[in-house]
Amino acid sequence: MNLLILFAALLAPVLAATPATGLSVETPAYSDGLTLSLSWTAPDDAHSLILLRSDQGEAGPWHVAAGPWPGTKAEHQDKVTTDPTKTPPAAHYWYRLVSLDEDTAPPPEADGDDAAAAEQAYVAALLAGQPATAAVQGTPVASWLSASPGYLLLLALIVSVGGLMLWFTDRARKGHEMFIRRMPGIDAIEEGIGRATEMGKPVLYVPGIDELQDIQTIASMLILGQISRKVAEYQSDIVVSCCIPIVREVADEVVGSGYMLAGYPDAYNPKNVRFISSEQFAFTAGTNGIILREKPATHIFLGRFFAESLILAETGYVNRSVQIAGTAEATQLPFFVAACDYTLIGEELFAVSAYLSKDPRLVSSLKASDYVKVFVVVMLVVGTIAASFGSSFFIELFTISG
Amino acid sequence: MSAPSSSSPPVDKDKLERVLATDCGSTTTKAILIEKVGGEWRQTWRGEAPTTVEAPFEDVTRGVLNGAQEVAELSGRSLVRDDGAGILRTNGDPTKGVSAYISTSSAGGGLQLVVGGVVLSMTAESAMRAALGAGAIVMDTFAANDRRKPFEQIERIRQLRPDMILLAGGIDGGTRKHVVALAEMLKAARPRTRLGGGFDLPIIYAGNQRVTDDIERILGEMCDLKVVPNVRPVMESENLGPARDKIHDLFMEHVMAQAPGYDKLMRWVDAPIMPTPGAVGLIMQTIARQRGINVLGVDIGGATTDVFSVFDGTFNRTVSANLGMSYSVSNVLAEAGLSNILRWVPFDIDEKGLRNRIGNKMIRPTTIPQTLEELKIEQAIAREALRLAFIQHKEFATDLKGVQQERTIADAFRQTGQDSLVKMQALDLIVGSGGVLSHAPRRVQSMRMMMDAYEPEWITEVAVDSIFMMPHLGVLSSIHEEAATEVFEKDCLIFLGTAIAATGEQKPTGPALRVQFRLPDGTGVDESIDSGRLRRWELSRDDEIEITLTPLQRRLDVGEGPGKARTAKVRGGVVGLVVDTRGRPIHLPDAAAERVRKLQEWVEALGEYGAGGQSRWAGQGAD
Amino acid sequence: MEPSVLSSLDIAGAWVSIALTLGIFSFLYADNPVYKLAEHLFLGISIGISMTEMYYGVVRPNLIDKLAAGNVLSVVPLVMCAMLFARLASKKLGWLARIPIAFIVAAYAGVKLTGEANGNLMTQVAQSMPNLAELWRDHGIWDWSADGAGVFSGIFLVVGLSACLLHFYFSARQGPTMRGISRFGVLVLMLSFGASFGYTVMGRISLAIGRAQELLGLDKPAEEAAQIHPQLASVVCGVLVIAFLVVWRLRGGGAEQEEAA
Amino acid sequence: MAAIFTPGLKVTEHTIVLKDRRLPMEGEVAVSVGQAVRADDVVARTELPGKVYPVNIANQLGVDPGQLAQHMTKQVGDRVEEGELVAATPGFLGLFKSEATAPVAGTIESISAITGQVIFQAHPIPVEIDAYITGKVVEVHAGEGCVVQAAGTLVQGIFGLGGEVKAELMLSVDSADAVVDAGDIRPEMAGRIVVGGSYATVAALKRAVEVGVAGMVVGGFDYDEIKELLGYEVGVAITGGEKLGLTLIVTEGFGRIPMAPATFSLLKSKVGRRASINGATQIRAGVIRPEVVVTDDDEDAGVERWVPPEPKGLSIGDQVRGIRAPFFGKLGRVLALPAEPAVLDTESKARIMEVEFEDGEVAIVPRANVEAIEREEAGA
Structure with missing residues (x-):
């Protein structure tokens, strides 16, 4: 309550300016469904403007959507939510534009429990003391196409990567050899399988x-397919330890078909693909149990790992197994690097399946993504130079917005 | 390699004065006499005779006696016992006989083995190494992961008729399942021996020692099973000795005993008969050990090419079964591809015609090149055969696979993995043998072929085996090592010279290497050699000079690091000193016309070929 | 807050927690039955909890409640769930399970295509184009007061990022130039690994401190600790664990593992 | 070093042909010494062991290999039909039963308690070998095969593809130097052996396979066409098992080389006769050359095994043929046989001969680069 009084006290002596006119809300031409276009005619006497938004109705409650801006501003693209993957929380939105004079305080910057209350108080004070437009309603609608440079660039990238892939695949089929840089970590996988075979012990595979749906898990499943095929060729066993039930199901499918493709469907034992627990550390303890008691000769950790990485890798180290790890999780890489024989770093994880299978389609995609890397590097350099000379063209090019 | 058991009494090497050595090859039996001349061991006389293993003679000793007789006639001392029942021993009379007789054999196709293991690149490879080291030809390798279905494996084993089988698999205490499966597969196949006859196929088991009982139960009844210690007791190391010795023993007991006349020959010799390649390997190892050098050896034959290497004491041998200059010449074409052969031909040639020529060489393997053009084509093919066999060798001669790595954090980013043991920069000596190398009309041609195929780096000596006496010296080294190495250096090898090349990124034009030295006659040489050149100086084997090599490009390295100069002592040979600035790998222009021009330039620089022209009768200015 | 009186269940829970913590720590000595007990308890309980959570958090609100409300479309996920279990029923129908799996993978692949590209590619690129002029104006070459912001940091960001990206260029033989770039990229990666390693280790140590605090009763309000007697619990449990290990060892436990190792 | 020359390919109208007929493995010989046999008569037969199929039944059932034996419904040595039940687990209350069946009809060879594998052996495959040529059995190798001897015409080729074929001879082109193209292959050649000229084009060979020609004998063809015909290269000259669709015999070598006139006229004179041909070639160790045999069924070759005479050395005036460039395929006569080696263009020394070629050219040729053309031998 005392906040409201404070604001009222601040605002009261000030003579009200005129409200803005002609406030209109429209759905932009190529909308992501989260953005609304507002335009208005700025009043001559406003020192600054502030935009209020409500998702309940004309009566509010109102929130500060944007601003304060200098009083001359006449248009705004308003994002109703900042999370690009979400649908708008409400179907319709209402806006009011408030004209402020020189002495109006900016919106309060409060954190925690008081923030909502402080905002309410501030808005109430504004509406009480300052001239505002009437509420105008807008409905964000996603359009099928987006003309945002970011989306267009993304589309162009996807199309050109696809085109490159087709082209490279075609070239490969015609006998053009495609080179992939040597990656000892991947070479070590096959060696690890051989070692396990000779020692009469299984291979342990942990897909993160x-x-x-995580991209690393998908990559890991692809790799698991090829590894299990190799394991089947060696007529050896692979134990897959999973943390997510659905991942176990897929792994089961993938390992089974790996054995089938290798021509040894009868050698596959589904009991070796195990769901341990979906609780992170329970899973870790269970997997450690496998390491300690079944003593796999080779451990392969490929996928997305978190805090368990060090625990697993250290247990494996104690077990004197050959360990090959790979993750794109930058925070966990140091632990793998420290405790494993070979570590696939970041991108290398996504190159494994192409490297192992030498399948022209996969190799082509690897090559296409290499081109994207070069493109990005060029853009970084050019963009930085442009930005330094004041052009934000490249930054905008890479910005995805409505 | 320790000498396998034999009935012969051990030889007292101090009493050796004169040794007769024979090598019973598949077509000829070569005999040489090695004598102590003025305190030095020298090879003095040699003779040869057709091998007599096959009909109508069917007795290997007849060829041996014929060969020995030829040596006897040349040397004027009797070597063969009057009753023809052996080689005459000195027995106190210094004008007659020899103090020892030794022999090798590759007659009847040599020692043919089938090996088996669990993983192709691990225990199967260890088994292969043991077999190859013993001088065997590995007919096929079976493993759990050889990508063949069991019935295909069985079918193949039924087709093959090996002299024996070496079965490995699993470390001690390792897999049981796979080894038993291999044994069961062998049992189902019921392999038969090559020479047939009334004895069971010998199978040497050198795998997981904890499953010996199972193996005995499965294979014991069916074959002559011998159990020896595991070739790979732990993942981290090999133990090839026992398996290798057992192969030698069985070679004597079974294979030799079956071949016509070998029972006699075995009684004549003073040291166990060795398979020819095994003996060659032995002399290579001896030389490398005695001189403390790394050696690469090659024997290019009509059907196969053997490559031997000793790097830091580790011996490796590979046999490229289908790379040769006559029977398998078409296979060189198939594996290398026509364009790779063509790149070494210093003139334009129609491709279809070349293919037909090679095909005709395959079906007429005994013919020899008559024109210079044919010779050049043949030597182009030889380069590719040598190169391909060398690639196979490099792939095989690696550190053991499947070993846990103690990699540090810095290694995480290393992009090189397991390297071959064959490191050209550390190589000291290349020894070539086989018709196309030993009998090339000009020695410089042999040098060029080896330089092109092997691309030696930094400073490397190149030699050829003059009359292929390495097998003889190999067995000799088993009874008298010093004698063998002495003869090897003095009479066996013809040193061609020293090849010098820089490594590292090289610009295609401009000066590459500065060479400074003083020739024995006092002339000073100080030259800057451009990229893409070959340069030769006459220098004999007896002359040692001090040479200073200075890279003229920042990234070029002659052994002291990029851009740094190096001074070293080098010796020559019949060819001399050859400085190669063609880059590593050798850079050949892509455009045909440009390439031919470059090749001709190199040919001229070394003086490789004569002008060609009408064939001349002997005596009309030959030599 | 009111000083609370803990129930005996709460106190027992705290003791069990301490006992299990020590049980897990016993692994530092060797793999042993106490550790196994703790491990299996942990596994079992975690699965139990997650099953319940799944049911109440996911299955009930999203499927059962909707079905009960007569939402016909919800039959689709129900059928898909059933298909996942097809394999258990019969080997021949096992292929049915692939359909929902394929659906999940495909649907997410589609969603992630733009999502990942946006989050991991576009946004990052957009944010890695520093305005050097502005950096110079605001911070100069290096500004200690702003965590090292400045032109140097801007350039280092772009150059380091480019080098790292090029280090992951797989489909080309590396010439000397590329090797140099790659080496620099590796250097940058190592720097960041080192930083992240140190940061995470600090986190882990604080976790360990947390455990120690629990054992010593420092993590609870004094009045609670007074009821639980955590220090006593730690000593009692510790002695019990050690005593067990001694007996276990004397009776030959763990011998086979040593032999295997 | 005295006899270094290549023995020529036999092209003789009257000779004794000996054919060793052997089983791939021990079996039963159906003929006795002295018995007359027709080309198509079976002389020996055996049964090749069938393919072996190891199946991991323990994994299929989901049991330990050690427990496999108690679940097997068939035992070692039992005969099984394809798809027959060989093992089953009891399951739980009739549910979760696992079963395993035989992959092939045959017998159970072994059941492993260690690997869990059961090895099935398919039924044996009967193999019969015929006499190949019409003649008399002169030798029997008990359990292995026999030697058939006949009088007749023998033409050896230098290289062949494909195995044994018996059919009537027919001409495809009229002269020894004509090229055989697709147009020369006529439908009536189906099931015949076609004798051609200097060179067969790939089109001709493909057409011949299409028409169903049994065999083809030509002077030469291009080496790289082997790959086009077979889909793979023949790198080492060991042939006979190719699945080409017909048996091909090359009499001279690779390239466009007229068939030697003697060969051509001899084959021409046998047109309409039934010939036995075999493309099998092996150049290494125990040379095998492809051959065309036309037996003279009226002539009795006797029942004593004929011993071929020792090959004679070359002498002045003998007919020879160049077998390496630059005189490849050229025929000539030996003018001189100097004892001393000569220096060739290549600068290497070799034993040589002086040859007058048919076109009048006189040249020095290494002895290794010619082969003798064997003249008529009276036979036994």
């Missing part, structure tokens, strides 16, 4: 602890 993230959900199936």
